[in-house]
Amino acid sequence: MAWRRLIGSGSAGARTPRTPLRALSAAPASADLTRNIGISAHIDSGKTTLTERILYYTGRINNIHDVRGKDGVGAKMDSMDLEREKGITIQSAATHCSWNENHINIIDTPGHVDFTIEVERALRVLDGGVLVLCGVSGVQSQSLTVDRQMKRYDVPRVAFVNKLDRAGANPDKVVEQLREQMALHACAVQMPIGLSENHEGVVDLVKRVAYTFKGVKGEEVEETDVPSSLSDEVEERRNTLIEAVADVDDALAELYLEGDEIDADVLTEAIGRATKAREFVPVFMGSAFKNKGVQPLLDGVVSYLPAPTAREGVCALDLENDEAPVPIECDSDAPLLALAFKLEESRFGQLTYVRIYQGTLKKGDYIQNVRTRSRTKVPRVVRMHADDMEEIDEASAGDVVAIFGVECASMDSFVSGEKRGESSRLAMASMYVPRPVISLAVAPKKGAPPNVVDAFGNALQRFTREDPTLRVHVDNESKQTIISGMGELHLDVYVERMKREYNVEVTAGEPQVNYREAITRKATFDYLHKKQTGGSGQYAKIIGYIEPIEEETFEFVNECVGTNVPSEFIPSVEKGCRDAIAKGDLVGFPVEGLRVVLQDGAAHAVDSSDQAFRAAALYAVKKAIGEAGAKVLEPVMALEVSAPTEFQGDIMGSINQRRGMITNNSTDGAQSVINADVPLAQLFGYSTDIRSQTQGKGEFTMEYKTHTSVMPDQQAELVKEFQARRAEESK
């Protein structure tokens, strides 16, 4: 389906359209004409709604269905039943489309922070981001999270201020917030034509043209001269834009200082350079829901975000040189280098999403997994379109595709496996995986038949492979299966998916927060592990100390001189230390943030062994932790509540009751936003509370912030509970 740029009519002054933009078939374009973009933002800002429009205007879908739309169909990218029911995106979904001669791969990501890994993996492999913001709420807590993620992977981005049709929309305020709260050098490249119910379109400040969106679904973009009532303001804003770009682009600054007229092409190029260099963020605007501003945003993606060939600073790791970064070129003739960034189980075996950094991936070729060294033939290569796929024969450097039937883990790198025995020294770096903060004991319903118990195991195995933020372990003492994740919703979704996709009814315990244990002071150890009665004996002595460190990690330092502790036993000492910290004695959670220093010890010619040293270290370190002022740390969440101002007092009261600390409180018109740090343990069931407190008008999000010490009386209580549970379980 094509869309037309209509010639403006009447007094606004007609102009000849440029080459008509039209959607081509999804033929693979060269890497120069490819854009790989991620759409990321705070929950509910309209990412999926925007992606739906993009797919419609580029001819990928022939109708628009809305998230929670009245037709009950649901948006293309939210293809999972659960997503359609809840009206939120849970899994990132990939699609692709053509815009003019360009090929755009798009990943729509969830906004809910419980599914943050989906944003993480998309930004890890994509070349540009579209940061969507609500025109009314502006920068919200998860916008800041996404901003951090975009910065982590050096992703150039454009911003799109959405929902300009809503009452109170104010794109200028949002740009200001981008500059102040995210420290981005952002500036609008458009201005709105009308806001709220009068929102009709946008003026492109670069080209000095107005766009309005006609046709039943905004598919006809009318390009006219700027209405005369806006022309002064447009000139003023265009100047502000030029100054902002000139601040970070020397070539433009020179022209500007010389007083030259800066034409649209020169300005477009300068904005592109500055955006790709991550010095500038061009801000677009419109209303996805009301079909306004989407096509110019696509033009902006093509003009300002880098093609894979123009992405700066892409490096692989040299595995034979301490993982030193090696710059790589997006060259389809170079040896293959691809990164598996997302896995899904499917009817046809594992579906693996890959980003090709170098070389060409062909159906039928052999590829080698750099981590496992295993060689596999690629049975099928496909392009993803949410839950549909199209088979292709090959894909080249710079593309994002998926392969079938190749077993691997998330973030494995692949190289060519054509020559047997050959290995590559290059791999791509992995991504940041946040640690789970909440756990739930789960089991198949009592009396479930063996096939259901098996399905339960299979489901968990599959989910943990697909999602590195979901962890599963069996508790040694209680023998319960514990799943851990990023939040209540994260775990609830998996419990629900076990029911829907595996027919396993699950009983779940109460959610538990993931505490940690730490020490507060140095303590020494001098420990002899000795069993020399009958048979082969055990003898190991170790001397040293433990001390707290800043990082939430464990360090082992061997300071022994001489051979009192023979060097072959040192690794066993370290293992014993790790055994000791795996489960603390206060509340049974890992002990973190400590260094163990081994200074001396003794061994016996016959009775010393790996096992003896490992046991010695376990007991020595456990004992030392008991003497080092051990304390319990709890996860604290950054909570953001937004609600009509009349409820502000009640909300703050309830945050105080939950041991929360208010960090910010702002009111904009009738709406208040309250930020607070609140212990996660106090936030269970908060959604029900906030709903009743605000008559359903309040919204909140929360995100893990840090672990901090609990109060002494609370620690005493937690320890008591843990001891009682342990005693019960050992009966």
Ligand SMILES: Nc1nc2c(ncn2[C@@H]2O[C@H](COP(=O)(O)OP(=O)(O)OP(=O)(O)O)[C@@H](O)[C@H]2O)c(=O)[nH]1
């Ligand atoms: N008024 C208005 N509503 C919008 C606009 N864009 C999206 N919405 C509505 O906002 C809600 C959320 O939209 P989604 O597209 O699901 O938002 P999302 O960012 O994909 O949400 P998550 O994926 O769950 O983070 C839906 O009810 C949309 O209809 C807009 O431009 N104007």
Ligand SMILES: [Mg+2]
């Ligand atoms: Mg969505």
